[in-house]
Amino acid sequence: MPFLQYSENRALREKMYHAYINRGNNNDANDNKKIISRMVALRAEKAGLLGYNSHADFVLEESMAKSPKEAYDLLNGLWDAALPVAKQEAADMQKMMDKEGRNETLEAWDWSHYADKVRKERYNYDAEELRPYFQLENVKAGFFKVANKLYGITFTALTDVPVYHKDVTAYQVKEADGTHIGVIYMDFFTRSSKRGGAWMTSYATQSYKDGKRVAPVVSIVCNFSGPNGDEPALFTADEVTTFYHEMGHALHGLLSNVKYRSLAGTSVPRDFVELPSQVMEHFAFEPEVLQFYAKHYKTGAIVPQELITKMKNAGKFNQGFETVEYLAASLLDMGFHTIPVGKEIGAIKFETAEMNKYGLIRQIAPRYRSTYFQHIFASGYSAGYYSYIWSAVLDSDAFAAFKESGNIFNPEVAKSFRKNVLEKGGTIEPMDLYKAFRGKEPDMKHLLKDRGLNKAL
Numbered sequence: 001m002p003f004l005q006y007s008e009n010r011a012l013r014e015k016m017y018h019a020y021i022n023r024g025n026n027n028d029a030n031d032n033k034k035i036i037s038r039m040v041a042l043r044a045e046k047a048g049l050l051g052y053n054s055h056a057d058f059v060l061e062e063s064m065a066k067s068p069k070e071a072y073d074l075l076n077g078l079w080d081a082a083l084p085v086a087k088q089e090a091a092d093m094q095k096m097m098d099k100e101g102r103n104e105t106l107e108a109w110d111w112s113h114y115a116d117k118v119r120k121e122r123y124n125y126d127a128e129e130l131r132p133y134f135q136l137e138n139v140k141a142g143f144f145k146v147a148n149k150l151y152g153i154t155f156t157a158l159t160d161v162p163v164y165h166k167d168v169t170a171y172q173v174k175e176a177d178g179t180h181i182g183v184i185y186m187d188f189f190t191r192s193s194k195r196g197g198a199w200m201t202s203y204a205t206q207s208y209k210d211g212k213r214v215a216p217v218v219s220i221v222c223n224f225s226g227p228n229g230d231e232p233a234l235f236t237a238d239e240v241t242t243f244y245h246e247m248g249h250a251l252h253g254l255l256s257n258v259k260y261r262s263l264a265g266t267s268v269p270r271d272f273v274e275l276p277s278q279v280m281e282h283f284a285f286e287p288e289v290l291q292f293y294a295k296h297y298k299t300g301a302i303v304p305q306e307l308i309t310k311m312k313n314a315g316k317f318n319q320g321f322e323t324v325e326y327l328a329a330s331l332l333d334m335g336f337h338t339i340p341v342g343k344e345i346g347a348i349k350f351e352t353a354e355m356n357k358y359g360l361i362r363q364i365a366p367r368y369r370s371t372y373f374q375h376i377f378a379s380g381y382s383a384g385y386y387s388y389i390w391s392a393v394l395d396s397d398a399f400a401a402f403k404e405s406g407n408i409f410n411p412e413v414a415k416s417f418r419k420n421v422l423e424k425g426g427t428i429e430p431m432d433l434y435k436a437f438r439g440k441e442p443d444m445k446h447l448l449k450d451r452g453l454n455k456a457l
């Protein structure tokens, strides 16, 4: 990817790109095409034996979407909005190529390269400029204040509990009246023994035993860079987002209030589980919230709003491409898994026919092509790759409820979100929970607006 982005050598970019999109598709010992055809046929057969029309019908019965039709409706609606934006992005890049005096037509191996050039020309945004404003202790305290304003809860540092590493800190979480809710451990910094990424996990899951609430003990783990010499640990904007995300999962675990452990907190369908986490991401860069925490670590000055605006605008750039390549992969996943029992397909032939059906432009390939689509053929996301954007529709719509009220800390909206979503775990159908909170089904227009994809509609 960095090569495609930075190399000026177009012939090598083309070679690299072809090698990349043909992984598992070279008619050699590592070719996956036949395996995929076989897997798709067997999944359909299994679904048929269990009385379903397709593998997707079987899988989606236990999701929030419930059926392939619901997932398709969302994907198609987003597709219609995103594809024209991607085409416009392609036209902008073609202009840039023409300006450089190249007598060439934009191809797939030019996209990252010219996207980078257009981005630099249009926004002049350097992510490092924000870092001095995002000091770890301030970011943490800022989040505690947000949670306090929303739910009345408090976080108190615990110095008398065992921790598994000197970098780990623990906090007691209490209701406004002092009632114990649970404990959260935080483990921020990267170290050689730690797996990559960021996640939330649960050491003790909430439940009721003999009529008494068993308090949860949860943890968030990240891979942020630690303090450097005299400098305190400073976050990037992406790291602040990740922190808010994991804390959103943590609140889902902490505020859980159900009888059975197996249905508590984050034990909900895959297309619903990212709602509590992603909705918190929306709070991170709101002006009211930045006031709490985004102070320069040396001068104490609050981050200038223009810097945040620049970051947000730069973030909307290339969203047509990113949304289309993601949707193309999701539609491919749904296509493979709605094949009826007994139908034989060739993996790449099927992929090409599906993508032509939707009018995907040749400069964009699905984020994962069939022969290296691990999510759906090797890690349990079959008929489930759509769930990332399903959750995104929910979190954008949910945050709009706070925004529309004129106060992002509106206690009534927060109370309803807590009571109807955060406390209920997997005890009730997700769509029923969502409607109880929002009063209606989610509307994709909020997501389109957040991503700057609402132009075509």
Ligand SMILES: [Zn+2]
Pocket: 245, 249, 274, 277
């Ligand atoms: Zn998550």
